[in-house]
Amino acid sequence: MRTYFLIAVSVFIAAMLGAPIARAQAPGSNATPDWCRQIPRPEYKKLERVPSPDAWFEVYRVAPGVFAIYEPQQFEEAISFLILGSDRALLFDTGLGIGDIKRVATSLTPLPISVLNSHTHNDHVGDNWEFHDIYGMDTDFTRLNAKGSRADAQAELEPDALCGPLPAGFDAKSYSTRPFHITRWIHDGATIDLGGRTLEVLSTPGHTPDAICLLDRKNGLLWTGDTYYDAPIWLYRPETDLDAYVHSVERIAALAPQLHLLLPSHNIPVGDPAKLPKLVAAIKKVRAGNVPAVPAGAGKVTYSVGGFTFLMAAAK
Numbered sequence: 001m002r003t004y005f006l007i008a009v010s011v012f013i014a015a016m017l018g019a020p021i022a023r024a025q026a027p028g029s030n031a032t033p034d035w036c037r038q039i040p041r042p043e044y045k046k047l048e049r050v051p052s053p054d055a056w057f058e059v060y061r062v063a064p065g066v067f068a069i070y071e072p073q074q075f076e077e078a079i080s081f082l083i084l085g086s087d088r089a090l091l092f093d094t095g096l097g098i099g100d101i102k103r104v105a106t107s108l109t110p111l112p113i114s115v116l117n118s119h120t121h122n123d124h125v126g127d128n129w130e131f132h133d134i135y136g137m138d139t140d141f142t143r144l145n146a147k148g149s150r151a152d153a154q155a156e157l158e159p160d161a162l163c164g165p166l167p168a169g170f171d172a173k174s175y176s177t178r179p180f181h182i183t184r185w186i187h188d189g190a191t192i193d194l195g196g197r198t199l200e201v202l203s204t205p206g207h208t209p210d211a212i213c214l215l216d217r218k219n220g221l222l223w224t225g226d227t228y229y230d231a232p233i234w235l236y237r238p239e240t241d242l243d244a245y246v247h248s249v250e251r252i253a254a255l256a257p258q259l260h261l262l263l264p265s266h267n268i269p270v271g272d273p274a275k276l277p278k279l280v281a282a283i284k285k286v287r288a289g290n291v292p293a294v295p296a297g298a299g300k301v302t303y304s305v306g307g308f309t310f311l312m313a314a315a316k
């Protein structure tokens, strides 16, 4: 377990350098960024790796019919999931759009693939444009992000953001989040029947207005998106709503006794459901003003408590 001190210092240094703040560990100024030393993460040794036709991604079978598609060479360490039923497959997020996730997904299944996003930040919708059947939460935030954007995508390529080479043929200059077309607007409680597997959409706003978790009740699986992952949880952007976030983590924590496995969208694709009630306690302590804020530069602070770290906007 990393110490509070290390997090504070590394986040502070990253902010001073103007580098992206890794969810893992802050980048340094070396040719090989400091956060790269955490790769490969030891947790992956226990997972079953399967071949990927695109070297940008690593693919792991994390549950029967569930693949994690991981981007370990970029500091977001984004994880998308391919979830198989007997009739259809669902791709939960499409990553940064640096590698070709469609090529990977179609190598893993011959079934028709629909896309659903954990939320529509750029690092989760990068290859949406390649797909024709896309679910979207019926929010203005989703509609705005479906138009695409350039600035957030370009920020993903800062020198300290990468641990390895970009894919051959990748054009960094023109890299942007391409617009995509949502074909099915959904709301809290929507169900997606893949054949032999039903997924329930839980609206869990907070990180963004359109943040969701995805529940496979029969198999005790909960995809947590950016609402929970095992690294500093980013809650600093203007679209973040902290009161909504607390409500959302309470909602998913109530499911913990029925769950076998969490499947988060960054860093490590598997997590223990017992973390969720602890997450509720931690964020409530922060909200109650019982945790000291540590400056993280550029209007941001971190709060670390109970094994969790939250990156938030500094109080004005």
Ligand SMILES: [Zn+2]
Pocket: 119, 121, 207, 226
């Ligand atoms: Zn996000």
